[in-house]
Amino acid sequence: MPTVNFDKNEFISLLGKAVDDQTLSDRISMIGTDLEKVNPEIVVEVFPDRPDLLSIEGFTNALKGFMGIEKGPIEFNVHTSSYEGAVDPKVKSVRPFAVGAIVKGIKFDDDTIRSLMQIQEKLHITHGRNRKKVAIGVHDLDTIKFPIKYTTMPRDFSFIPLEFDKNLTIEEILRTHPKGVAYAQLLSEFKECPIWIDNNGQVLSMPPIINADHTKVTEKTKNLFLDITGTHRKSIEYALNIILMGLFIRGGEIHSLKLNEDGKDWIYPNLNREKIELELSYSNKILGLNLSEDETAELLMKMRYGISSKSKGKLVVEIPPYRADILHPIDLVEDVSIAYGFENFIPEIPKIATIGQENSIEVFIRKIEEVMVGFNFFEVKNYILSNEDVLITKMLDNKRKLVKTRNAVNTEFDTVRSSLLPLILKTLVSNTHYEYPQNIFEVGVVVPDQNLIEKQYLSCAICHPKANFSEIKGVFNGLLSSFGLQYSVKEGEYPYFIGGRACSLEIDGLAIGKMGEINPEVLYNFKLEMPVSAFEIDLSAIFDLFKEKIQG
Amino acid sequence: MLSKQEKIILKVLGDLKGESNPDEIAKISELPEVAVMRTLLYLSSKELVIVDEKGVSNLALTNEGKTSLANGLIEKIFIKGIKDKLPLNELGLSEEEKNIAIGIARRNGWIAIEKINNSLSFSLTDKGKAALNEKTPEETALEDISKKRIVNDNLVNLLAKRKLVEKKLDTVRKIFLTELGKKEVLKGIEITDEISELTPDMLKNQNWRNITLKKFDVYSDVKIFYPSRKHFVNQAIEYIRKIWLEMGFKEMSGPMIDTSFWVFDALFQPQDHPARDMQDTFFIDSPRFGQIDPKLSNKICAMHEHGGDINSKGWGYKWDKRISEEYVLRTHTTSLSVRTLSTLKPEDLPVKFFSVGKVFRNEKLDWKHLFEFYQTDGIVVDEDANFKHLLGYLKRFLNKMGHSKIRFRPAYFPYTEPSIEVDIYNKNKGEWVELLGAGIFRPEVVVPLLGKDIPVLAWGPGFGRIMMEYYGLTDIRQKYMNDLDMMKKLPIWIKG
Incomplete structure (x- = not known):
């Protein structure tokens, strides 16, 4: 399980409420993460089903709900824009999926940079299975000439990789660049390797290995382009949404990217909330509780879900776009139990007759x-x-x-x-x-x-x-x-x-x-x-x- | 019960009107002095005698003093030599003794000295001749001291200076019969023979009636006999088994080498899940693949790919049957729980199962990590079971394991929802310590196996830690080191 470290002052400031250490350590333990310590910084182990808690913004967002500081989902605002690109069918056999988004108006103070680096790294390791399943590239938007293209290039193709001052071929990067050496095995079986390239023929990145030096983010950067590629479409979308949540909370303005794939246009990011029905009787039966529609809705809002409707024992629950772990209504039931508080359940042994027996x-x-x-x-x-x-x-x-x-x-x-x-x-x-x-x-x-x-x-x-x-x-x-x-x-x-x-x-x-x-x-x-x-x-x-x- | 020696000594004391000393007792009883002393101590501990000890300063002859008493003082030897006209070097005196002897003889006026041709010539005076036949005061004093008579202090000092006598601190013991001792004597003491071992012959001919068995020193150290026993890990396992059985659980069993299908896939663990990595799991080399039931495998495949026919999204990836056929050493005994679920029929419910077995993790062996260890798992399959029941079972289970202060925390396991981590409070450390994971199996796990979404409560406590604490082990490898000496000195498991 990944361990993440959060600066306490920043944590409290994002939480928006002064909280003493005792309360903090109690509440963090009871939200469903393994707390290691709250002093001098907050160290938690995040379970692998909740990559959205890997960033300080995501974590405080969840805790705000759990502690009753705020409730319901984040209302994302995505500006429709003219940024466009295409996914070349050639990538299908190499690294088939790609998404992206634009974020403008970022103030690059230390906190934001550190947080962005941390979430990128943690997502790579866990959710991204060491970049195999998901790899993330962050670029200075203003160095890129749209439309862009996600394609593949032969191994003698060259560009200047990050932190280098001369052209290297893909082959050279994989053999000599530190990142190339570290992740070379992810591309070892392919003749051509994945490349994001812009309309000027400038390379953005070679996923999942390295970005180009040309698009690198500096202290002057204000606008970002995020590229995410991988082997599983849903996983890269979640990774994108998790990063966008953090930047949105920091005041970033999200703009869309239109990607043409197989003649079809896909608009990213998709920050809509998917809807799942939850039968109240199901939730109550599993938990052994007798909660009303309103009480259940209230508990789900604490866990930052939206509720579209509730009637006749049925709740239509809106899932935040960064929640990668909701597969079945049972996952909502668990969040109801967490919001209700494990400490508030009264343990009970049913009176059923069973016979003990050894082999x-x-x-x-x-x-x-x-x-x-x-x-x-x-x-x-x-x-x-x-x-x-x-x-x-x-x-x-x-x-x-x-x-x-x-x-x-x-x-x-x-x-x-x-x-x-x-x-x-x-x-x-x-x-x-x-x-x-x-x-x-x-x-x-x-x-x-x-x-x-x-x-x-x-x-x-x-x-x-x-x-x-x-x-x-x-x-x-x-x-x-x-x-x-x-x-x-x-x-x-x-x-x-x-x-x-x-x-x-x-x-x-x-x-x-x-x-x-x-x-x-x-x-x-x-x-x-x-x-x-x-x-x-x-x-x-x-x-x-x-x-x-x-x-x- | 008095020993033979104790009886003898009591009798002697009685004859001496209840008062004596060890020397006297030894003489009369004809027992060795050491035995008398030891027996007196026993008697005194039984409050039959009082041993009254006093330190007394005594004069005694040194070894030289004893020689002088036997052979004469050196000045006497010297003048005797002159009388017998013996050469001076044949008197058996050292050069130093000779000089001392000459000095004393001259001071006493026993000899006359002449110088002839550069050498000294000695002759006895009348006083000297007379001295040959009488005892000097020193000689008398030596004799008196040897006989413990009182001697003039000046002479004592003189002899002490010549290192012929020394002052010694002696313990003088007086022995008295106590009132109890006197009563014992009055009752009459009969002395019988003492024997060290009872023999079959004595029992046969009833000779044991005429003898007394010698007393043993019950305080002395002896060679320790350690009992053989079951291995200490097995003793702890029995305890865990007992807890499950008492709670009405039925034992389940199954293979240690199993297909990934039962260890991972049936538990809804996606095939790219990190727990399935080579780093954590032992894969079998030959045979590499096993058989899995095609009907069940289709259901599991559908569940992974799109959530089957229940209201689940599944993991949304292409499930590979070949991967699920790979043999592994089971990483948890939860594989037995899912195997068991697949055999249940509706009429079997409600039912509770447990298992105890070895599980394997491909980890480097060190003081904290073993590559194989015991795990125990329990499931409750009950149409009406719920989360509160799970907490109830856990609480009861942990109480039985001796933990009263416990805490339930939300957790994550790929195959349970909700998932619980149970902490116990460690008083010594003053902190919460993780003890076990628990939860309700996800519908994605249960439906393909049972054909229906029935709540299955599950938990698997570790008991390695309580074992280490109970036996006081500091290195986890000690469990399988088979050090016979260490094992025979470990306490027996008595919890239960």
């Missing part, structure tokens, strides 16, 4: 653990992720096909464990400085092979100077007899057990595990200088054999 394999596992502890074995617990060296190489067990992850950050833990036995040995290795005997066991999920069938295994080892086959067999015998189970053994060969001192374990002819003395070669691989005898069994298989008995 019977969990009961079985618990009983297994109890018996093992009764044998005076200590339970250990290893990570489910391990690695090939432990699971295969050290165990001399090269026939298995392991389930590996593709992208593990910790290379020591990149493979799903196929057996518990190697991890039991690893545990013994990390305890060699403590006294013996060390008798341990582990119960847990393993994924034996690439069929991805998850099983519960039990692995159990005795480790002391005289640990041998007979002793571990005695333990196994006692374990199974505790559950009233008969088993048989069959002499077997396993790379990790000593030949002639290992067997497979069977119940009713079904192989359920193996047992033996660990091969000294394996002990050597693990650097363990103490004899170990062990067994490992498939509890899921045993459980299947007699689950009726457990389920009673």
Whole structure:
């Protein structure tokens, strides 16, 4: 989640009301953001569904409503103008969507500049998925000759990028300019790259990488052109509207841009409020409240919605054009609950009868653990992720096909464990400085092979100077007899057990595990200088054999 | 119950009219002095005797003093040598002792000294001859001191200067029977044999009736035996399971390796959602893709693309089935909640489910972060459930976990609306701490799975933190370090 920092004086001045820190921290927490602190500046984590709260103007706008300082939506005023442009069909396969708008009469004091930079950067990272989905360019309007065009250019096309004093080709920018290097992968698969260009052939920007130096904003700039491009039309429109909200609150005058796309004219920005119907009964049922139309309307206005009408249990709600998160009436219901105040709901437990019940394999596992502890074995617990060296190489067990992850950050833990036995040995290795005997066991999920069938295994080892086959067999015998189970053994060969001192374990002819003395070669691989005898069994298989008995 | 030694000593004291000292007791009882002292202390702690201690300054012979008492003072050895005409270097005296001896003999007028051919020649005077047969006052004093007789102070000082005697601080102990002790003696004391271990033979032939078992020092340190036990994480999990069960929840289970479909898509998480990034999620290498039910996948696809046939806009993008087929290690156990919802029939409601299981995040392992940890999830599927009920369940649940001061805050999760963050108040830090996320599943999640928009209340408390606090762990990796010594010394989980 993105963290944003707001200057407190500026925040209070935009809020239009002096508020003490206590109230501020309480109200900011209850509006639906994670407050980090209010002193000396305000730091909040904004949830990803509310990009409109990323700017100080947007945040204070919402808080003004929530705190009852102002209510209802912002009434935007868009001047129709003659600014025009076109979207070249060539961009379709590269970066298909573009919108723009003009803002005039901006006073470029420090606050405005800082706020504009911050919202641009935060939108890029979050809402814009690191510029992939949405990229924003801000230009000095008075350097641009309209009409403009959003098109693509080959990689040898050149212009002067921001903060440079000479022409660079697109290829050079992507290889040498800091921004080019940082975002080059977004364009790596395309022969031609997106370019905004004006009627004089001057480049405005190369989205989503860099603007041209020619149109850069200076302290003398009064009028802006905003270009927004991306891969998702709705997302770039929201980004545009969020930025315009901030500039409008700062006193900017919004002028329209007509963009011709596929022979059709699109007028931007679209700051109209979409209407959604909210059934009062739906809202009340979800919230467990009994609010009237007026009360609900009032709460929605606190959240800065408009209400076009309310009658017969139905409210027609107007959604502010910067609210990217309203997909369904349920989203309005949530805002009703926030405005009502979570602290004002009275928690209640309904009187419904339900029966609690555990999975019977969990009961079985618990009983297994109890018996093992009764044998005076200590339970250990290893990570489910391990690695090939432990699971295969050290165990001399090269026939298995392991389930590996593709992208593990910790290379020591990149493979799903196929057996518990190697991890039991690893545990013994990390305890060699403590006294013996060390008798341990582990119960847990393993994924034996690439069929991805998850099983519960039990692995159990005795480790002391005289640990041998007979002793571990005695333990196994006692374990199974505790559950009233008969088993048989069959002499077997396993790379990790000593030949002639290992067997497979069977119940009713079904192989359920193996047992033996660990091969000294394996002990050597693990650097363990103490004899170990062990067994490992498939509890899921045993459980299947007699689950009726457990389920009673 | 008195030990054999205690009985012996009480008896001795009784015979001595209730008053004695350790030396005397040791002599009469024939017990070693140390044993007498130790036993007297036991008796005194039982208030049967009083041990009265006084510090007394005593004179004692030094080692040299003892030698002198046995062999004679050096001045005597010297004049005896003259009498026997022995060469001076055969007297066994050091050069220094010889000089001292000459000095004393001359001062006492025992010898005459002549110088012949540059060397000294000694002869005994009459006084010297007489001295050979009598004891000097120093000799008498040495003997007196050794026998603890009183000696003239001048002589003591003289001998002390010659380092033949020294002053020592001794403790003198007097032992008295208390009233209680006297009563005990009056009752009559019978002394039986003392044995250190009871044996099967003694039990068989009833010899135990004739013996007394030696007393143990119950205060002494012994080797500690630690019990085997379930892993401490499992102990805490049992506690969480118990809370769910007590609240009438039924356990659900499901795969740890699952398709993205169940982990993300069914939860209405758009396919470009940052949580689905490679940085956060473990993707499986082989097999890479799994099967998903085509009918359900069509419904989910419609929901993502345009909100299906409900009153939702959906996310408005082209949903890719292939992406949803990718296997991942589940990032939350909420995948089990949606799997469970997909199996429910209308007649099953109302119903409540819980799960406890491992979840995975592709994070670098350090003291604060694990790449796999336990999560628990619960859902309530009830046609009449509402937001107040969710708060009610949460409050009860957290009370059971031992948290009384809690706060509900608006939050955001992609699959719930409204969404709640629950904070608990940490008294020690004096601040609110996030504990769990909760909410009501969005219609976009519920409708494709249940076929109808039924409120599904959901919450998933973390319990890693309460576990760390309970066991006093400071590094999260300690949970799976399997340090046997550390684990056997941890307290048993007794919350519940």
